[in-house]
Amino acid sequence: MKLKNVAAVGSLALVTALALSSCASSGGDAGSTDSATPTSAAPTIDFASLSGTITAGGSSAQANAEAAWITAFTAQAKGVTINYDKSQGSGGGVTNWLAGSYDFAGSDSPLKDDQITQSQTLCGPGGALNLPVYLDGVAVIYNLAGVTDLNLSSATIAKIFSLQITTWNDPAIAADNPGVTLPSTPITTVTRSDGSGTTTNFTNYLSQTQPSIWTNAPGNAWPIAGSSAQQGGSGVVNTVKAGDGTIGYADHSAIGDLTAANVQVGTGTDFVAFSAEGASNAFTAAATTVDTGVEGDLAQKIDYTAITDADAYPIPLISYQILCTTFADEAQGELTKAFVSYVASDQGQQISAKNAGAAPIPADMLAQIATSLELVK
Numbered sequence: 001m002k003l004k005n006v007a008a009v010g011s012l013a014l015v016t017a018l019a020l021s022s023c024a025s026s027g028g029d030a031g032s033t034d035s036a037t038p039t040s041a042a043p044t045i046d047f048a049s050l051s052g053t054i055t056a057g058g059s060s061a062q063a064n065a066e067a068a069w070i071t072a073f074t075a076q077a078k079g080v081t082i083n084y085d086k087s088q089g090s091g092g093g094v095t096n097w098l099a100g101s102y103d104f105a106g107s108d109s110p111l112k113d114d115q116i117t118q119s120q121t122l123c124g125p126g127g128a129l130n131l132p133v134y135l136d137g138v139a140v141i142y143n144l145a146g147v148t149d150l151n152l153s154s155a156t157i158a159k160i161f162s163l164q165i166t167t168w169n170d171p172a173i174a175a176d177n178p179g180v181t182l183p184s185t186p187i188t189t190v191t192r193s194d195g196s197g198t199t200t201n202f203t204n205y206l207s208q209t210q211p212s213i214w215t216n217a218p219g220n221a222w223p224i225a226g227s228s229a230q231q232g233g234s235g236v237v238n239t240v241k242a243g244d245g246t247i248g249y250a251d252h253s254a255i256g257d258l259t260a261a262n263v264q265v266g267t268g269t270d271f272v273a274f275s276a277e278g279a280s281n282a283f284t285a286a287a288t289t290v291d292t293g294v295e296g297d298l299a300q301k302i303d304y305t306a307i308t309d310a311d312a313y314p315i316p317l318i319s320y321q322i323l324c325t326t327f328a329d330e331a332q333g334e335l336t337k338a339f340v341s342y343v344a345s346d347q348g349q350q351i352s353a354k355n356a357g358a359a360p361i362p363a364d365m366l367a368q369i370a371t372s373l374e375l376v377k
Contacts, residue, residue, distance in 0.1 A: 044345075045338050047076040052335045057085030058093015058106035060233040061198055061251030062134050062319050066106065068355035069343050082339065089232060091195015091220050097322060098122060103336045104323040108197020108251075109220065110299035111322060116292055123324030129376070130292075130299040131369050133343045134319035134352060135283055135359040137274045138202050139252040139260040141240050144168055144185065151176045151271040153264040154314070158210035160247060161189055163226055168245060176264075176271075190239045190248030191222040193229035201302075201317050202249045208304040209314075251317060253356040263315060266308035276359035278313030283362065285312055296325065296372035298365070325375050337376045344369040 063086035070082045088096060090107040097105035098118050110130035111119060119128040140152060147168075152160075156172045159165040165172055169182040192199045199220050206214035216223040230236045233250045240246040241258055252260065252274045262271035272278060286306040290299045300318050307314050321340050327333030342348050349360035361369075 045077070045342060047073075047078075050077040050335060050338055051079030052081075052332065054080070054082045054103050054336055054339055056083070056093075056102045056104045056106065056321075057088045057096060058102075059090045059108050059134075059197055059319050060086045061090075061108050061136065061254065061317060062086070062106045063233075064253045064356035065134055065352035065358055068351045069339075069348055072347075072351055073339055073342050077338075080335065080339075087232060089192070089194040090197030090200070094322065095195075103327075103332060104321050104340065106319065107322055108317055108319045109200040110290070110292075110297075110320055116294065119324070124326045126325035126375070127294040127297070128322055128324055129294065129297050129372055130320045130322050131340065131344060131372060132298055132300055132318045132361060132365060133321050133340070133348075133369070134356075135279055135361055136317045136319070136356070137252045137279045137282075137313045138198060138205070138249050138315040138317050139255050139274055140247065140249055140263060140315075141237065141255050141258045141260050142247040143240050143242075143244060143258065144183070145244050146183065147180065148259060150180075150259070150261045151264070152261040153271075154206075154209040155213060157261075157263070158206050158213040160187060161191075161206065161227075161249075162214055162216075162224060163189065164213070185245040188243055188246045189227040190236050190246050191224075191227040191229055192232070192236060193222070194231050195220040196222075196233075197319065198233060198249065198251055198317065202315065204302065205304045205315050253358060263313070265310055265312060265314045266305075268308070268310075270310040272310060272313055274313050276353060276357060278311065279316045279359040280362065281309065281312035282307050282314070282316040283318070283359070285309065286316070287318065294325075296375045298368055298372060323376065326377055330377060333377055337373055341370070341373055344373070 066084045074080050074082060093105040094107050096102050100122055140157060153176050156176055159172060166187055168185045168187055174182055197220060199222055200218060203218035207218045228239055230239050233254045236248040236250050237254055240248045260274060262273050265272045286303045287300045290301050292299055323336055344366055352358040353360050
């Protein structure tokens with residue numbers, strides 16, 4: 001796999017066109033363009049030399065980005081097929097990867113301690129890498145007739161999802177929305193039924209910001225009975241869309257034309273709508289690398305209480321591609337490494353921004369990912 005610098009591009013069509021043109025003129029090495037200045041050193045790949053099939057799955061939050069990454073990559077690496085199963089959710093993705101069924105897992109949360117230990121059976125003593133390749137936000141989505149703009153404080157969100165608030169005209173919701181006429185419609189909470197990294201992120205947010213209200217331990221399984229439990233992010237989105245008075249949570253890239261609430265930032269009076277810039281600012285303010293004991297691992301921990309500025313979105317979501325440092329099949333390792341390198345490049349990040357509304361991973365983190373991928377063999 002040949003590595004050199006490449007400039008970022010701004011759309012999937014442009015990426016594909018440039019790559020095909022470059023392959024035709026240089027025998028497979030995608031060269032630099034003048035369309036933009038790269039923000040970090042990004043690998044380009046000898047696409048013509050690659051062949052084989054990558055099998056992966058997991059995070060439904062990554063689904064739109066994965067589809068775009070795969071389209072752009074395989075347009076250049078014509079001998080490569082990539083299958084990504086979004087129906088598994090993060091939990092299923094990690095389970096299948098640990099069982100050896102996937103070359104990498106997509107997950108909205110890094111491996112747990114026991115999963116790190118399990119991964120040594122699959123990956124050898126070098127272990128596994130959690131590489132943060134996708135940055136977005138958990139949107140609090142709702143469908144309420146006559147209400148198209150809604151503010152929700154962290155306390156109100158915690159009370160709604162713990163079923164302490166059951167109607168839309170509750171005084172707590174009214175206090176967040178002075179001057180807004182709220183109906184007495186019953187609230188239907190819509191949650192994930194599968195093991196979900198989005199649920200992990202959302203319950204971590206609730207647990208950290210409102211520990212006296214949300215007393216359940218964070219995790220990938222929804223902890224409270226009584227909600228409308230749905231498979232996958234698409235199940236949550238479709239159910240919220242179908243019923244008046246519904247509220248749920250999903251990765252922002254998946255919500256389509258549904259309305260998302262403005263979420264209180266910190267303990268102040270600012271309510272913030274999702275934006276890619278807001279997700280980036282939250283990442284900078286609140287994310288730190290966790291020492292898992294695995295060389296090159298870039299698992300992140302988010303301190304949601306550190307997100308206090310009105311230019312940051314309060315519920316960022318960091319999603320990972322998880323892979324072994326040592327593959328049983330060296331050629332398969334090189335192929336998987338090539339794809340993940342592409343995803344974690346300036347080109348790859350511009351593609352997910354264009355096609356999934358994601359925030360590009362900061363350049364310093366991309367550089368760290370590139371260093372970590374050098375360990376993969």
